[in-house]
Amino acid sequence: MNKNKKKDKVDLDALIPEGVTRIKIHHKSDLKAYIWLAPALILLLTFNFIPPIMSLITSFTSSNGVTMERFVWFANYGEALADGVFWQSILNVFIITIATFILTHVANLFLAELLYSMKAKRLSAFYRVMLIIPMVVPIIVTLMITQYITYSASENSLANIVIGWFGAKPSMWFWDSNPAMVIFTIIIRGFPWAGGTTMLIYLAALQGISTEMIEATKLDGVGSFKRIVHFHLPMMVGQIKYFVITGIIGGMQDYNVQLLITQPASDNGSSMVPGYLIYRQAFTNSRYGLANAIGILLFILILGLTFINNRFIQNKNSEEVK
Amino acid sequence: MKELVANDGTVIKKVKYKKTAKDRVEIGKKVLSSTLAQIFIWFFLLMAWLSIYLIVVKSIKTPTQDQKWPFEPTQIIWRVAVSNYSIALTTISKFIFNSFVITLIGTAGQLIVPILTAYAFVRFRFPGKNAIFMGFLALMMIPGTLTLTSQYIIVKTLGMVNSIWGVILPAVSGAIPMSVFLLRSFFGGVSQEMFEAAEIDGARDLTVLMRIMVPLSMPIIAVLGVQAFMGIWNDYLWPSLVLLRSDARTISVALVSLTDQFYNMTHSYSVAFAGYLISAIPIIILFVFCSKQFVEGISAGAFKM
Structure with missing residues (x-):
């Protein structure tokens, strides 16, 4: 790409007849670029660059959010790592993130394959729109419906009625005394x-796969399952990688359910996740130093996971290329 | 019937073709699998629409109807339905205004700032270009929870607690890295010749941006716009921390507290659900206008690494 660009430039200059001043295009470096970048740079410095550094410094202090107090070095880290709730929260978030990720992506792949395999393209497009419209329901509302209607602890909650059809006893769901149930x-x-x-x-990734290749595999009599695993998935490595990376970064930090529904107290970590632990330590207990130490630990964890993911998926990809 | 066709496409002769038993099995298999596919798709559709169904059905019930038939559609008593909605509307109307102001300015910011930035990355050469871009990518890795407390302290130090800017500016800032990443790949795909032509015509950068870049990148801009609007409109945590004065609250914060409040008063969620539906109207309208562009933008293949 870059080489092409340079070539174009040279050719264009050569085309200009002598004596005609070419309208100023680009100097070797355009310092006015900084004017275009200024809003982003100022905002990012203020709200996204300084805060992590502040968090890092604060994690070594006994800050309560108002004053920095004094340096306690690694005492916050020691306290966080010695706390059973912290380890419980890490375990919980791992289980929740991985299980939700696998279920979500298997289900979405399956649904995309269903829509892709449909012969009636117009009907397929109609289904596609109908499946996106429910996005308009805010996460907050979805959570409230989950809390009060579908998975409420009452016998009349939708989930309890449905499991009742199969003869199961009503469950307390989010409010069950068994942590595993929560x-x-x-x-x-x-x-x-x-x-x-x-x-x-x-679905878009599937539609981007060349039809010739799919037809060829069909003629060869490859079954649908094999076709998906050996021909569709390798063509979607880019998308899957995007989902794995954003999914891990998002999933490991998420605490919407904890904040709005289960609200685990710090002495009972049954549904605790690191994100909510940070929130509680900072905004309920005013222990900003400790909260930031947990935040740094979470960051290291996410960074490590992203790194491992990156390698793992790239390796797989390069194998496919061979 | 099967047709024997010559090379030029004319039908030579129609031949009677008898289906063999094997063909029947094949056809049967195909019918079965496509029926199964339809059943699965409809199952997903119904489950996806369950929330919308519940919101609509519950929002028009009387408390007694709600207790007796929690999930079934019941006879509509218009007086009750109208009063549910009017109570909800009067209680949340002042928060709707707050949300509108914050969301409109925030969405504009979440589009304008990354568009300017991505344009600079694609069109200009300047010192530190790669370093700055790598810095953007690195910021994408930092979890929001890590910066939450420090960001809050900064907002507090800047005196933005209870101000709409305390919600808008961090939201705009937080969206920059990902948006620039997506916009840059889209802008980079616009053909170079087009710019050369525009520049020879003497077009300034802003003109090039508005006349060429933005129109050609409409699908991804629609995606970013819809996501920005929905994200800010629906955000709960940050506004609940920054907007402490009760009259400064946004609609999603207000709805959470209203749900409990109304349940305690009427023992039903009807009014709260009417409120949910009202709060979703701007997003529904946005979707009606942008869904085609949105689908196009998502499908354009920018979402991969």
């Missing part, structure tokens, strides 16, 4: 996990 509910609440932009991105 985690299970947090994962299962998204059922059936499909629709929206994720499905759209997969």
